[in-house]
Amino acid sequence: MALEPGDGPEELVATLRSLDRDPAVHAVLVEHPLPAPFDFFRAVDELRPEKDVDGVGARNLGRLVGQRPVHVPAVARAALAIARHYHLPLDGETTAVVGRSTTVGLPLALLLASPPPGGNAAVTVLHSRSGELARRLAGARTIFSCVGRPGLLDRTNVPEGAHVVDVGLSSVPDPDRPGSQLAVGDADPRALDGWAGSLSPVPGGVGPVTVAELMASTVRAWRSLVRGEGVA
């Protein structure tokens, strides 16, 4: 069942319901944000947890709170995987997540706060209303930024030696190529050079690892649905 130009929210819901029933389909990803009047969460909740491969439906997010996840949002898995790969301080350490979005900041905070294989960290969730970022980040050894605000993190708020995993993604005009856009993260890499313990780049950091994690989740979904194996 394919969507046509002009189809509305009901057609999207019906399409996802049909994909959920189709035994030849093992994983479904709904790109978002969706424009009004589409309701992303209503649509994705049509999927059974095993097919909701990016783990953003209510049942998958609830199972993440319950520390018995089926699929965890790939971007959160990617941020944790990068931190683990480079042995950044997590277990029992003070860790900050800047941004409280449903599909990125909060799932990442829950994953970092979970017992192993989660981050097992002491996690602080900050958001645009919890100002005074410098004071609140003072004790953080690893910072995950998921806001989408270029230049948010620099020497004025990142503690010297702290590690930054940059989950932000924004487009800004390219100063060297008028009319072109550059992809940038939340951190100012020039300001943090020689100051932060480490900084994951944008582009080329969390983004490609997210794609890899999503493919891994897709294989797990197939295993679960076809072979009856557990997803986790």
Place this chain on the structure above:
Amino acid sequence: MALEPGDGPEELVATLRSLDRDPAVHAVLVEHPLPAPFDFFRAVDELRPEKDVDGVGARNLGRLVGQRPVHVPAVARAALAIARHYHLPLDGETTAVVGRSTTVGLPLALLLASPPPGGNAAVTVLHSRSGELARRLAGARTIFSCVGRPGLLDRTNVPEGAHVVDVGLSSVPDPDRPGSQLAVGDADPRALDGWAGSLSPVPGGVGPVTVAELMASTVRAWRSLVRGEGVA
């Protein structure tokens, strides 16, 4: 459909499925923890979100992450209601939740981090592995403790003037009445007297407010199911 002594997990699941279908039933609470081999979460997930009145099923917890809750666990609502009633510092303030359980600590942290009517706070989730409680609580203006460990909070780790909402509940032998038990919280009230900004008592604090919040949620469930009104 009533459960009989000797019934097992399958009968519990069947009972909840039956209650979920019964139009004369508007709200169901499953007491927990359940002894093995019962699986509390598997059982409660048989309920539609509107009937899962304590908001502990995966769909309700997921909708809390999604900041579009149907029912929020009553104990989390109660802790927030007490903090609001006494005008404790929350909005944009450094707030700590000690304990990361699925039914208490994590839902409370999510509710405190949510935009209004949530707490809109900068929330730190601490747990038994994030030691050095004193250092981690240093900047907290309001502390919610949900561990169930008597004497956990005293002058050595609560900052002077900080407010403590005590969500912990434990039984200890009553020194004045041999053979009897006393209900106590996580905080040591004698140690914090004249030190903490305020301390909610145990018993007589979060407990009775939780009962009131559960009754309020039950009325909302009835309104939603019978009148078709939104729950929130």
